[in-house]
Structures are given as C-alpha cells and as structure tokens.
Amino acid sequence: MTHQGRWVTEKEEMSIRYKAIVIDHDDTAFDSTPSVHYPAYVRYCEEKMPKDFKMLTLEGWYEMLWHSDISVYQKEVMKLTPEEQKIEFFMWKEFVGRFTPNMFPGFLEFLKEFRRRGGIIAVCSHSTQDDIERNYARYNFQPEVIYGYSREHPEMCKPYTYPIENLKEKYHLEAKDIAMIDDLSPGFQMAKKCGVDCIGVIYGKGHDTIKGEIAKTCKKTFDTVEGLKEYILMNTEE
Structure with a gap:
C-alpha cells in the first residue's frame, strides 16, 4: 500500500501499536x-x-x-x-x-518512523495552530492534522471530544486505533470520553508532583522519548 506517496510494506504497517496518535504539543513534543x-x-x-x-x-x-x-x-x-x-x-x-522551543531530542525521529510505517499523526494542543505550525516548520515536518486552541471556539479542542471524533471520521478509524499522548489531564479527559488509550509522558522538567496522577490515569507512562518510541513502534513486547 501507499501512504502519502510512499510504499509501506504490510509488515511495516502492522508494526505500530496504533494507526493514529494524537499528540500534545507543549511538553510532549516540544520542551516549551x-x-x-x-x-x-x-x-x-x-x-x-x-x-x-x-x-x-x-x-x-x-x-x-x-x-x-x-x-x-x-x-x-x-x-x-x-x-x-x-x-x-x-x-x-x-x-x-x-522565543521558540526545541523539540525533545529523538521525538522527530519517532514521528518520522511512525509515519513511514503508515501511522497518522495529529496534534491536539492548547497552543494555537499558527504557533504549532511555526514550531514544526523549523524541523521541516508537519502533522496530518492540527487541533489548536481558539478563544472563539474552545469546544473544538480538548477536553472536548471534537478532535478525536473528527479524526475518526476523517480517517475512518475506531477508538482502538488511536492513542492520546499527553502530560496533562485535558487530553486524557478527552481520550477517556472517546474510549481511546491514554499514554502519559513525564520526560519534561517540572512534572515531579503530578507523576503519580499521570500514572494512575494512563495505560502506560514514559519518562524517556526512547521508551515512548519503542512502545508505539512495537519494538518491545509490552
């Protein structure tokens, strides 16, 4: 099959844990x-x-x-x-x-490999779409879809369900096909309302006092980008 003009083998397509990931922007992808x-x-x-x-x-x-x-x-x-x-x-x-934040080391490589294997990448964040696009442009990369925050339409961003419901409709996905990757509760609230797996990340500085809350809320929690990558790409047996 093809994905965005590239041939992806059936084996590669199957070697991702989810067909799509919805990733937070701040402190998940970018150290902001x-x-x-x-x-x-x-x-x-x-x-x-x-x-x-x-x-x-x-x-x-x-x-x-x-x-x-x-x-x-x-x-x-x-x-x-x-x-x-x-x-x-x-x-x-x-x-x-x-002031422009840097992407966490290894995160771009993770996204590129996930996409190469046929995965769909969405960003859902309380940052605005133009800021998200500008940050990713520094790395010559853009997600398939961005659900940024709008003061005029807050209901179109987390913790409301619109981003995931729209993603499911747009790409013909089921809840089991999607994972929400985040470091704060609004993304997890949205995911749980939609029956989507929650994956927590705590590799950003400052999460010490909420680590326990994240662990209780999520199916899996990772303190390194590498650990997250290995899990989503099914390079581990977990």
Whole structure:
C-alpha cells in the first residue's frame, strides 16, 4: 500500500501499536513550558501583579494545569478582570512569538518512523495552530492534522471530544486505533470520553508532583522519548 506517496510494506504497517496518535504539543513534543510559557507567566506577574502576589513554581504551574486551567486560575487566584486577561493573553502571544522551543531530542525521529510505517499523526494542543505550525516548520515536518486552541471556539479542542471524533471520521478509524499522548489531564479527559488509550509522558522538567496522577490515569507512562518510541513502534513486547 501507499501512504502519502510512499510504499509501506504490510509488515511495516502492522508494526505500530496504533494507526493514529494524537499528540500534545507543549511538553510532549516540544520542551516549551520551562523555556516559554512559564517564563511568560513570571514576566506578567513581575510587571503587572501586586508585589505580594505569590507566584507559582514550575511544579506548581503543572499542578494548577492538571487540576484546573489557566482561565480559572486567572479569575479566581490572580483576580484578573476580563480586560487584564486580554492584556495577559497578548503579552503571552508576544512572548511566544519571540522565543521558540526545541523539540525533545529523538521525538522527530519517532514521528518520522511512525509515519513511514503508515501511522497518522495529529496534534491536539492548547497552543494555537499558527504557533504549532511555526514550531514544526523549523524541523521541516508537519502533522496530518492540527487541533489548536481558539478563544472563539474552545469546544473544538480538548477536553472536548471534537478532535478525536473528527479524526475518526476523517480517517475512518475506531477508538482502538488511536492513542492520546499527553502530560496533562485535558487530553486524557478527552481520550477517556472517546474510549481511546491514554499514554502519559513525564520526560519534561517540572512534572515531579503530578507523576503519580499521570500514572494512575494512563495505560502506560514514559519518562524517556526512547521508551515512548519503542512502545508505539512495537519494538518491545509490552
């Protein structure tokens, strides 16, 4: 058979655990929170918040994102008004535009091999589609489909089910054909609603306090990109 113009043998096609993977962007494919998103938060706090405001640590940032979300945190803890939230958003976008994260070592090779064997790659992230495309363009690679975050249509991204349901329809897939690879709860919530396997990753810096939560939630958890690659490509017997 062919896949994107390349011949793929039946043996190669069968040597992937899932026909499609839905991968998170930040801290799953790209090492971005410690280098971009968290520093953007720190900058806003230093410039706009009262001097006595207690900023989250990097670990606390991940805990907040696991148990809640940034908009709730901004409203209930930071006490930002709608206008202040807009200012924070534009400061974050400006920061994201200036600082580009690196892909985790080995992740590009994993994606290329998964695709070579006939796999379908989707990205579902709370980063915007243009930021995701820009990050991947540095590596001369793009996923088949991107489900990025939109302030106008949040229901089209995780934790809502639209990305997986759309992927199933687009590529004629069943739930068993798909795995969600992520480091935070919104992706896993989406996956569980759709009956899709959850694969956790904790190789990014700052996940220490939520490792247990990830392990309890997911079918498998990996602390190295190599371990994830070996599992998805069925190079191990697990």
